[in-house]
Every structure is written in C-alpha cells, then in structure tokens.
Amino acid sequence: MSENVVELLRRFRHDDAHRPREILPADWRAALLEQIVREPRSVGADAAPSRSMAEESGRRTLDARIGYGRRHLAVVVLGVIAAAALSALLSRISLSAQPAQAAVVFRIGKHGEIVARIVNPFAAARQLENAFIAHGLHIRVQVLPAPTSLDQVSPGTTVFVSSKGNAIRMIQTGPCRRGPSSCHSDLLIPRHFIGAGTITIYRPAKPGEQYQIAPQSSFLPGQPLHCSHLLGARVRTAIPVLSAHKLKAVWQVKTGDYGHPASATRPPGDYFVWAIWPWGPRTVEVATESVSPHHDLKVLGAQYFDKGC
Amino acid sequence: MQCDCERCVPRNISGSAGHFPSMKATRRSGATESEHRRFERVYADHSDAVASYLLARTDRDSAADAFARSFEIAWRRLPDVPLEPLPWLLGVARRVLAEQRRAAGRHTALVERIGQAAFEAAGDDTETACFHEQVLAAIRALTPLQQEALLLTAWDGLSQREAAAALGCSRGALALRLHRARRQLRDAASKPVSSVAGIRGGKAEPRGRGHLSMSQEMP
Numbered sequence: 001m002s003e004n005v006v007e008l009l010r011r012f013r014h015d016d017a018h019r020p021r022e023i024l025p026a027d028w029r030a031a032l033l034e035q036i037v038r039e040p041r042s043v044g045a046d047a048a049p050s051r052s053m054a055e056e057s058g059r060r061t062l063d064a065r066i067g068y069g070r071r072h073l074a075v076v077v078l079g080v081i082a083a084a085a086l087s088a089l090l091s092r093i094s095l096s097a098q099p100a101q102a103a104v105v106f107r108i109g110k111h112g113e114i115v116a117r118i119v120n121p122f123a124a125a126r127q128l129e130n131a132f133i134a135h136g137l138h139i140r141v142q143v144l145p146a147p148t149s150l151d152q153v154s155p156g157t158t159v160f161v162s163s164k165g166n167a168i169r170m171i172q173t174g175p176c177r178r179g180p181s182s183c184h185s186d187l188l189i190p191r192h193f194i195g196a197g198t199i200t201i202y203r204p205a206k207p208g209e210q211y212q213i214a215p216q217s218s219f220l221p222g223q224p225l226h227c228s229h230l231l232g233a234r235v236r237t238a239i240p241v242l243s244a245h246k247l248k249a250v251w252q253v254k255t256g257d258y259g260h261p262a263s264a265t266r267p268p269g270d271y272f273v274w275a276i277w278p279w280g281p282r283t284v285e286v287a288t289e290s291v292s293p294h295h296d297l298k299v300l301g302a303q304y305f306d307k308g309c
Numbered sequence: 310m311q312c313d314c315e316r317c318v319p320r321n322i323s324g325s326a327g328h329f330p331s332m333k334a335t336r337r338s339g340a341t342e343s344e345h346r347r348f349e350r351v352y353a354d355h356s357d358a359v360a361s362y363l364l365a366r367t368d369r370d371s372a373a374d375a376f377a378r379s380f381e382i383a384w385r386r387l388p389d390v391p392l393e394p395l396p397w398l399l400g401v402a403r404r405v406l407a408e409q410r411r412a413a414g415r416h417t418a419l420v421e422r423i424g425q426a427a428f429e430a431a432g433d434d435t436e437t438a439c440f441h442e443q444v445l446a447a448i449r450a451l452t453p454l455q456q457e458a459l460l461l462t463a464w465d466g467l468s469q470r471e472a473a474a475a476l477g478c479s480r481g482a483l484a485l486r487l488h489r490a491r492r493q494l495r496d497a498a499s500k501p502v503s504s505v506a507g508i509r510g511g512k513a514e515p516r517g518r519g520h521l522s523m524s525q526e527m528p
Contacts, residue, residue, distance in 0.1 A: 005463070014365050024356075024364075033349065039384060194413060
C-alpha cells in the first residue's frame with residue numbers, strides 16, 4: 001500500500017488508540033484477567049461466538065418486544081404506540097407465559113422498567129444467564145459458596161448487583177427464609193439497558209469448598225468462635241479452642257511487611273492471633289504475627305465482637 | 310454494588326476481608342496450569358494491541374466492554390487460539406464490536422470515530438478540514454470489509470496475510486479489497502477540494518486544485 005495512504009489514514013486514527021494503557025489501565029486489566037480465568041473454560045467453549053450471537057439475538061428480541069424503536073426516527077411515533085400496547089400486553093401475559101421450571105421470570109413494571117425475579121436461585125449459573133440472554137440482557141451470574149450462618153441472608157439470596165452506572169437496582173421482596181424459591185429478589189432493569197451487569201447469588205458451600213463470601217470475622221455473634229476471646233491470644237492457646245470447636249485451621253503467618261500467605265504450616269506457639277475468618281465448612285483461617293496486636297485494637301475488637309458474651 | 314448484609318464481603322471483589330489482604334486466588338475454572346499460563350501470556354502480549362484496535366474504532370466504554378468480551382471468548386476458546394494469536398484476537402474483537410454496533414443500532418460508529426479523529430487532526434485549518442471531509446466521504450463509501458482491510462493494515466500494522474486471517478478471508482480476496490479501497494481513497498484524495506459549508510463555520514472557499522496536489526501526491 002502506498003505510504004501516503006497509510007500516512008493519511010493514520011491521521012484519522014483516534015488519539016485514544018495511542019493511549020491504551022492510560023485508558024484501560026493495568027490494574028483494570030489485571031482484575032479482568034483474574035475474573036476471566038475464574039470462569040469455567042471448558043463449559044460452552046465452542047459456543048462462545050454463538051452465545052454472543054444469542055445475546056444479540058435476544059437483545060433484538062427484547063427490543064422488538066418492548067418497542068425499542070429509536071433506530072428509525074420515521075417510525076418513532078408508531079413505535080411508541082406499539083411499545084405501549086405491547087408493554088400492556090406483555091405485562092399481562094409474561095408471568096403466565098413462563099415455563100413452569102423458569103429460573104427467572106420477567107415482566108414489565110409500573111414505570112415501564114423490566115422487572116426480573118429470580119425464582120430459582122439454585123439453578124445453574126449458566127441457566128440463569130441464559131434466561132437473561134433470552135431477554136436480551138447481558139447479565140453475568142456468579143454463584144458463590146458461602147456459610148449457611150450468614151446473618152440476615154439466606155442461601156439463594158441475590159447479595160450483590162453491579163452494572164454500568166448502577167443502572168440495575170435490586171429490591172428484596174417479602175420475607176427471606178431458607179430454601180429454594182423462598183427468597184425473591186427483584187431486579188429492576190431500565191427498559192433500554194444495553195450494558196452488562198453482574199449479579200451475585202450465594203449458595204451453601206460444599207464440604208471442603210472454600211467460601212467466596214463470608215462474615216468478616218469468626219468472632220462475630222452467631223459464628224463458632226464468638227466469645228472465644230482468641231483475638232490477641234497465643235497460638236498455643238488458640239489450638240485447643242479450635243479443636244474443641246472441631247475447627248480445622250488454615251494458617252497465615254506474616255512475613256515481612258507484605259502479607260500473610262496462607263500456609264498449612266502451623267506457626268510457633270508463642271505467635272499471636274490477629275484475626276480469624278470462616279474459610280470453609282468447619283475450617284477457619286487464622287492470621288498470626290510474632291507480635292501481639294496493639295492493646296487498643298484488642299479493646300476495640302472486644303467491644304465489637306464480644307457483644308452478648 | 311449493593312449488599313444486604315453489612316457483614317459480608319465478597320472476597321473475590323474486595324480482595325480483603327479483615328486486617329489482612331486475602332491471598333487466596335482460587336482457580337475454580339477447571340483449566341490446567343499450562344492453559345492458565347498460555348492465556349496469561351496471550352493476554353499480556355496482545356492486550357495493548359487489542360485495546361488500541363478497539364479504541365480506534367469505538368468509544369472508551371464500548372471498547373472496555375468489547376475488550377473484556379473478546380478475551381472472555383479467547384479464554385473459552387483457548388484451544389482455537391492459533392500460535393500467532395493477534396489476527397485471531399482482532400477478528401474476535403471485530404465481531405464483538407459488530408455485535409455491539411448492531412445492538413446499539415449504530416452502524417456508522419466506525420466512521421463517526423474516524424470523523425472525530427479527522428476533525429481533531431484538522432484543527433482550525435479549514436482547507437485541511439475540507440480535505441479530510443472528502444476523504445471521509447470516500448471511506449464511508451467503502452464496504453465494511455474494505456474499510457477493515459484498509460485499517461487493519463494501516464492502523465494496526467498487520468501484514469496482508471495477518472489481515473486476511475483476522476477477516477477470515479483468503480489473502481487474494483484481501484488483496485482485492487485493499488486494491489479497490491486504495492483506488493477509491495486515491496481518487497477521492499486527488500479530487501479538487503470542494504467547499505464544505507458548515508465545516509468550521511463555513512469559511513471554506515472553493516479551490517481550483519486538489520489539496521494533495523500541493524503537498525502530497527497520492528500514487
């Protein structure tokens with residue numbers, strides 16, 4: 001190709017293209033990488049491109065269903081009228097038209113928003129995602145193992161929703177009891193939402209499985225080590241207490257200033273316990289250091305953790 | 310992000326759940342170490358090129374979405390990723406972008422993006438703005454595949470073989486597209502610059518000879 005044509009076209013290249021590291025910074029990319037490699041790679045490996053097409057197809061379907069007609073100015077008026085009629089119709093039929101085993105039920109809300117209710121939070125994440133895709137919504141579903149003792153939250157509850165601009169909102173509907181279908185979370189999605197979102201649901205962890213969502217401390221009320229007073233205790237004191245509670249420990253030992261790598265190696269008995277977290281069923285993670293936590297920290301911890309002791 | 314329970318922290322999101330940073334990066338994907346390493350290498354080596362490709366063609370938010378989607382597909386289809394992954398990755402990114410555009414009904418997004426850059430490049434120079442507008446019209450007149458063939462080679466530095474791989478066509482077909490695209494651009498660039506009323510306050514005046522004829526002779 002002529003060098004002049006190349007030079008000419010280079011003038012037309014947007015300046016952003018010369019600053020990829022500034023616009024998509026390294027920490028964002030690292031977080032994305034971590035998120036991507038957590039995804040099961042083998043599942044749907046060959047279906048990836050067709051999934052995109054399915055998303056697209058679903059989005060168009062939704063556009064059509066709710067009268068998303070802004071592409072064609074000439075039919076805006078007709079589109080609005082059609083959308084209103086269709087919305088009214090959909091709001092009447094959408095609930096009744098869902099298959100009996102639907103994981104997510106969609107309807108049009110009072111203000112024209114899409115209301116998605118997850119009626120089977122224990123369905124496979126893929127099934128839940130497909131339900132959204134079928135309605136043109138690119139919602140990623142994360143199902144995280146968690147302890148059954150999480151305060152205020154029952155297994156199957158949608159605990160987090162994130163989306164571009166926080167466009168998707170979540171409202172808890174009705175009392176939240178244990179078991180499938182007992183805890184409904186409605187997602188309110190703007191009608192013209194075309195971004196991506198993520199919802200996080202938690203389920204009870206299986207034996208040996210690490211929690212991905214857990215209380216901040218095993219010392220909190222309702223946790224097995226509540227009132228154990230192990231914050232600031234020596235490791236040699238903590239071990240029999242853990243054994244008495246039939247808890248297995250995953251140890252963290254502070255090395256230098258940079259962190260506490262988890263280790264199967266038990267620290268020396270004269271080390272101090274700085275924190276204990278739920279790690280998995282019958283397993284806790286114990287952070288230790290060679291020095292005792294500061295007195296103030298112990299006092300604050302006692303005030304925070306020892307309510308009701 | 311909303312949380313119903315003040316006490317629960319998603320460790321994979323916050324990265325820390327207490328006094329200490331969580332060091333538990335679990336791998337629950339079922340992939341082998343070598344697959345992880347390979348993907349991380351692909352990601353490290355080519356994420357800049359993919360990001361540049363996307364940022365040249367769409368706005369920042371859409372580019373970020375498409376970037377994430379492209380590498381997600383690459384991860385899921387890792388066995389399909391060739392030893393020289395860049396053309397393949399750009400091909401995926403191109404399809405993801407096309408889907409985005411179809412979804413948003415913005416079929417002219419690429420030309421809009423080029424137009425922004427062209428106006429930036431022209432600055433206050435009315436003559437240059439007119440010339441750019443003329444070339445932009447020629448770019449608009451190209452088919453999407455011709456545009457992409459041209460830009461993959463001119464912007465992204467791909468060879469004809471690599472561009473053909475990215476577009477999923479034969480090298481011969483790519484050469485033909487490039488030839489036609491180049492000819493149309495050359496024709497457009499060698500025409501006398503016409504007045505484009507409205508550009509830069511409508512200050513442009515008709516000129517008797519082409520902009521290129523003064524400074525750049527297109528072959």
